[in-house]
Amino acid sequence: MEKQWEEMSSDEKQEALFARWMSPKDPQGNDLKFQSPQAQKAYKERITRIKDAIQMKKLPDRVPVFVIPSFFPVYNAGFTPQEAMYDYDKCSMAFKKLVADFAPDAQIGAVAPGPARVYDILDYKLYSWPGHRVSPDQSYQANEGEYMKAYEYDALIDDPSNFFSSTYLPRVFGALEGFKMLPTLTSILEIYGVAFNFIPFGLPPVQATYKALFEAGAEALKWAGAIGACNMEINAAGFPGLWAGFTKAPFDVIGDTLRGTRGVMLDMYRQPDKLIKAMERLTPIMIKMGVGAAKMNGQPAVFIPLHKGADGFMSDEQFKKFYWPTLREVMMGLIAEGAVPNPAAEGKWTTRLEVMQDLPKGKTLWMIDQSDIAKTKKTVGAIGCLYGNVPSALLALGTPQEVKDYVKKCIDVAGKGGGYIVSNGAFFDHAKTENVKAMVEFAKEYGTYK
Amino acid sequence: MAKDLVKALSDLKEQEVVKIVEERLKAKEDPLKILEDARKGMEVVGKRFASSEYFIPDLVYSGEILKSVTELVKPKLTKETETKKLGKVVLGTVAGDIHDIGKDIVVFMLDVNGFEVHDLGVDVPPQKFVEKIKETGAPIVGLSGFLTLAFDSMKQTVEAIKAAGLRDKVKVMIGGGQITDEVTRYTSADAYGKDAVAGVALAKKWAGVK
Ligand code: B12
Numbered sequence: 001m002e003k004q005w006e007e008m009s010s011d012e013k014q015e016a017l018f019a020r021w022m023s024p025k026d027p028q029g030n031d032l033k034f035q036s037p038q039a040q041k042a043y044k045e046r047i048t049r050i051k052d053a054i055q056m057k058k059l060p061d062r063v064p065v066f067v068i069p070s071f072f073p074v075y076n077a078g079f080t081p082q083e084a085m086y087d088y089d090k091c092s093m094a095f096k097k098l099v100a101d102f103a104p105d106a107q108i109g110a111v112a113p114g115p116a117r118v119y120d121i122l123d124y125k126l127y128s129w130p131g132h133r134v135s136p137d138q139s140y141q142a143n144e145g146e147y148m149k150a151y152e153y154d155a156l157i158d159d160p161s162n163f164f165s166s167t168y169l170p171r172v173f174g175a176l177e178g179f180k181m182l183p184t185l186t187s188i189l190e191i192y193g194v195a196f197n198f199i200p201f202g203l204p205p206v207q208a209t210y211k212a213l214f215e216a217g218a219e220a221l222k223w224a225g226a227i228g229a230c231n232m233e234i235n236a237a238g239f240p241g242l243w244a245g246f247t248k249a250p251f252d253v254i255g256d257t258l259r260g261t262r263g264v265m266l267d268m269y270r271q272p273d274k275l276i277k278a279m280e281r282l283t284p285i286m287i288k289m290g291v292g293a294a295k296m297n298g299q300p301a302v303f304i305p306l307h308k309g310a311d312g313f314m315s316d317e318q319f320k321k322f323y324w325p326t327l328r329e330v331m332m333g334l335i336a337e338g339a340v341p342n343p344a345a346e347g348k349w350t351t352r353l354e355v356m357q358d359l360p361k362g363k364t365l366w367m368i369d370q371s372d373i374a375k376t377k378k379t380v381g382a383i384g385c386l387y388g389n390v391p392s393a394l395l396a397l398g399t400p401q402e403v404k405d406y407v408k409k410c411i412d413v414a415g416k417g418g419g420y421i422v423s424n425g426a427f428f429d430h431a432k433t434e435n436v437k438a439m440v441e442f443a444k445e446y447g448t449y450k
Numbered sequence: 451m452a453k454d455l456v457k458a459l460s461d462l463k464e465q466e467v468v469k470i471v472e473e474r475l476k477a478k479e480d481p482l483k484i485l486e487d488a489r490k491g492m493e494v495v496g497k498r499f500a501s502s503e504y505f506i507p508d509l510v511y512s513g514e515i516l517k518s519v520t521e522l523v524k525p526k527l528t529k530e531t532e533t534k535k536l537g538k539v540v541l542g543t544v545a546g547d548i549h550d551i552g553k554d555i556v557v558f559m560l561d562v563n564g565f566e567v568h569d570l571g572v573d574v575p576p577q578k579f580v581e582k583i584k585e586t587g588a589p590i591v592g593l594s595g596f597l598t599l600a601f602d603s604m605k606q607t608v609e610a611i612k613a614a615g616l617r618d619k620v621k622v623m624i625g626g627g628q629i630t631d632e633v634t635r636y637t638s639a640d641a642y643g644k645d646a647v648a649g650v651a652l653a654k655k656w657a658g659v660k
Contacts, residue, residue, distance in 0.1 A: 070597075134573075138546040138599060141573065261551055265507035266514055269462070312645075314505050347627050370627070393630045396598045426628060430598040 013338025014363070020298035022047050024235055027228070032236060039238035046105045047240050052418065054340055054385045056362040059418045063411055063447030064105040065440050066242065066387055068367065070427035071139045072436075073098040074113065080137045082130035085116035088223055092230035099239045101433070102440045105421070106242040109231040114140075115223035121216045123174030126257065139429055147171045148258040150267065153274040156258070157281050159184075168258065175216075178209025243342065245293020246303040247286045247334070249327040250279035255308040264308070268322060279326040287333030294339040301365055302334055304343040311348040316355075324355055335363045344388075345371055346426065353379035369425035377414045386414055387421035390439055395424060395431035400438035407442050415447060422447060455484065459491030460498070462508060464515050471522050481526040488519045489562075496562035499555075500647045506551065509558055535566040537657035538588035540579060542570030543626075544595045544603035552626055552646075553594035559646040560592075565653060576603075576610035583616055590653050593639065595626045604637040621656045625649060 008016065022044055024032040034040035045061075052060035074084040077094035084091040095110035116129050126147070129140040147168060148156065156163045162184055170179045183197040200206050231241055248256075254275065255264035267275045290302040308314075309323035331341040344367035349356070353371065357379045364384035368376055373389045380386070389410050394403060407422055414420035422443035424436075455474070458466040474484055495512040498504040504512075539560055543553050550572045560567045568586055570578055583591060591611070593604045604624055611617050622639040625648075634642045643649035 071599075135546070139597065141546075141548040143548070144550075261506075262510050265510040268507050269464070269511050312505060314507055318505070318507065391630070392598050392628045393601075393633050396601060397632045397636050428598045430601065 008338070010336050010338055010363075014300060014335075014340065015338075017294055017298065017300040017338045017340075018047070018051050021240065021300065024232075024240075025298070026232065032232065034238065035236050039236065042238035043235065043240055046238070049105060050240070050421070053421055054362065054365050056385065056419045059449045062449055063415045063443055064387075064421045065443035065447070066106050066421055066423035067098065067102050067104040067436060067440065068108055068242070068388075068423055068427065069098075069429070069431075070112065071429040072431055073110075075430060076101065076433060080130065081113065081139050082116075082136035084113040085129055085140070086131070088115070088226035092226060092233075095230060096234060096237075099234055099237065102436055104239070104440055106240050107234065108243055109234065109241045110227050111231075115220060118216045118219050118223065121175065121212055121219060124172065125174060126172040142256075144256075144260045146260050146263045148254075148263075150259070150263065150271070153267075153271065153278050157274070157278050160281060160285060175212035176209050178203070178206035181206050241299070243301050243303045244297040244299045244339070245290060246305070247290035247293075247330060248304060249306055249309065249323065249330065249343075250282040250286060251309060251323045251326065252305070252307045253282050253286065254278060261308060268314075268318065272322075275322065279322075283326045283329050284333070286330045287337075290330070290334045290341070291337040291339055294334070294337070300338065300340040301342045302339050304330070304341055306343050306345050306349070309349075309352065310346065311351050316351060319352055320355060324352075328358065331359060331364065335360065340365050342367065345369060350375060356380050357383050359383050367423070367425070373410060374413050377416075377420070381414060381419060385419045385421065387423040388425035389414070390422070390424050392424065392426045392428040392431070395428060395435045395439070397432075398435060400434050403435045403438040404442040407439055408446060411443070411447050418449070455487040456491045456494065459488055459512065459515060459519070460494035462495075462511055462515065464511075464518070467515050468518055468522070471519055475522065475526060481523045484523055485520070488516055492516060492562045496559055499559065506555065509555060513558065534564075536564040536654070536659055537590060538566045538568065538586050539590040539592055539653055540568045540570065540582045540586060540588045541592035542574035542579065542594065543572040544593050544600050544607055545573055545575050546603050547595045547597050547600040547626075548572045549594070549596040549626065552596070553592075556592060556594065556625065556643075556646045556649045559650050560653060563650050563654070565590075565657075576607040579607050580610050580614045580616065583611065583620060584614070589620055590656050591620050591622045592649060592653075593622065593624045593637075595624070596628060598628065600626065601633050601636060604633070604639065608638045621652075623649060623652045 026032050034043065049060040049064045052058055053064055071081050073094045074081055077097045079090050079094055084094055091110050091113050099107055119129060125143065127140050127142055128134045130136045130138060134141055165179050166182060170176045181200045181203055183200055187193055188197045235241060255261055259267060294300055294302055309319055334341045340363060342365040346369050349371045353376055361383045366380055366384050366386050368386050368388040376386060390406055394406055410422060422439065455467065455470045458470055471484055492512060495504060499509055541553065541557055543550055557567050557569045568582055568588065570582060579591065593607055595604055608622055611620060623641050623643055624634060624637060624639045625643045629642050641652050643652055
């Protein structure tokens with residue numbers, strides 16, 4: 001009999017998630033029908049190659065290669081970001097074209113542009129998007145702000161979920177104003193708690209909020225149907241999707257979306273203890289978010305974009321005190337449940353590498369942008385698999401020969417002994433098609449292990 | 451005493467700074483002198499950032515402390531401070547891009563090094579740069595950008611400056627995480643600065659400061 005999940009070791013859990021990734025299902029729960037036996041074979045070969053690179057136990061047949069863009073597929077297909085965000089068919093076409101054009105070993109599906117109509121309905125303020133404060137041919141933009149005030153740490157620490165629903169969400173979604181009037185749901189106790197606590201649901205602003213939620217939900221479902229079908233078609237053509245979902249470093253949860261850069265940095269001076277306590281409170285929540293996605297989607301890799309701990313953002317002392325401890329704990333929590341944390345070290349992290357190598361071997365996957373690749377290989381690369389480092393500026397403005405030379409250097413330096421995957425290092429919008437092609441093709445040609 | 455404020459501010463001792471300023475104001479000292487010391491303190495902060503002793507949180511915090519100083523001093527000011535500036539710089543994050551942390555640091559460093567900086571904010575269309583250059587007569591322009599689409603926005607901004615007949619009147623520097631020499635050539639900017647310290651060096655060179 002098969003072992004229950006709870007009885008498995010973390011190694012066994014990771015194996016189980018890889019096995020599920022290897023045998024994808026359709027929405028009805030049946031085995032996915034591949035386009036052809038060759039597509040099925042290619043799909044399995046690709047995952048095996050990636051798995052060998054991640055686990056670092058044996059050499060893959062060759063260095064795998066990824067293409068992990070931002071809006072590039074959309075421009076590449078001749079659409080504007082506005083079209084991709086409002087027209088799910090166009091979005092799907094763009095991402096299908098990406099794999100058809102470049103045939104990478106893994107891709108990230110068509111989810112990134114997202115459903116603009118949902119943001120319209122909810123009056124989303126944290127972002128601007130094409131057609132809505134941004135011109136149609138540009139990517140969406142984040143509006144950083146102090147969406148949580150300096151004095152609100154206690155409320156967040158006390159009950160994060162309630163803080164989000166009653167305070168944070170109404171601030172970033174105009175249509176969710178009504179949430180401010182909702183009762184604390186844990187007050188609905190016994191018969192006494194019922195009548196009073198349901199009064200708010202009868203109030204017009206609350207009802208308007210729920211109406212918007214229903215509408216947004218219906219639209220999100222429509223999007224999920226279209227994009228889900230597209231992603232499945234990409235899988236069926238032999239191209240595995242890399243990420244089960246995402247989670248974040250607790251410092252970035254606070255620094256990116258709640259307090260903003262300025263806010264979190266002042267808190268490091270003015271209320272360091274509260275900041276640390278809040279991050280500790282968010283840690284199990286971030287673990288659950290990543291593990292939940294891995295288990296639900298049946299695949300191991302969980303994306304973690306790393307932002308405000310990069311070189312220059314703080315001193316090494318501050319990094320060790322504020323950024324790393326809870327990030328490490330999130331990663332360890334994911335690893336314990338068989339997931340493979342995939343931090344993206346955006347920008348340069350060269351001075352952080354020694355600290356960040358304090359993790360078990362063969363359990364992590366790192367996107368590397370501009371960190372020194374040789375040093376990365378010696379440190380974090382000794383315990384985890386690396387991908388990336390091909391610069392955006394080179395892909396946008398260089399020549400195919402320059403790209404090949406760069407990829408050669410990456411493979412020579414980081415590919416030795418496995419544990420490296422060729423890829424762009426940053427989420428690019430613009431690049432020359434021939435340069436992306438050169439990156440993929442040269443990786444396949446030069447990256448074979450003999 | 452004067453030394454203390456410079457030291458307290460450059461060491462980021464917020465409460466101490468406030469106390470010193472309050473005492474000096476109570477002693478009826480010339481508010482301009484207090485501001486001058488605060489400026490010296492910020493200069494030290496800038497130096498420490500340049501030598502990698504300080505990082506972004508320290509700059510943000512020092513800026514915040516300076517704000518409380520000016521708030522305390524302002525009501526007592528009878529005339530505006532007339533410090534001599536090295537030159538004017540127009541700076542902003544280009545169209546389509548909202549990354550402002552790097553730009554803000556460049557603004558900060560130019561400011562503490564004595565430049566008069568006109569910060570246009572983020573997602574700035576080419577025309578707005580042109581207007582500001584005309585309005586201020588600034589001979590130095592800084593463009594910040596982190597996205598690959600910013601390469602094109604920078605290029606368009608330089609073109610707009612050229613179309614307005616201002617290209618030979620200004621020097622343009624660019625910068626931001628993914629900027630390289632290649633991007634500089636592509637955009638026809640004059641130079642790129644890999645960090646804020648390099649940006650200050652460029653501005654000083656162009657302003658003819660030794
Ligand atoms: C913080 C951050 C954000 C924040 C921005 C917050 C803010 N208020 O600025 C948030 C989370 C909102 C964000 C959003 C996005 N981001 Co972002 N972000 C970053 C990150 C992590 C740090 C950038 C930063 O602020 N650095 C801090 C500064 C101080 O560092 P610095 O570069 O060393 O700065 C120095 C120099 O650049 C120089 N300099 C800067 N400007 C100038 C100007 C002049 C004239 C001179 C001389 C010098 C100069 O001086 C500075 C000080 O010394 C980078 C990755 C990274 N670590 O670089 C990604 C990154 C820039 N983001 C990226 C992307 C794609 C996005 C998004 C589109 C993501 C998405 N798909 O959702 C969005 C939308 C942004 C938009 N439309 O503009 C990509 C760009 C990819 C590319 N170019 O190929 C990056 C590189 C991440 C990656 N590796 O993929 N981001």
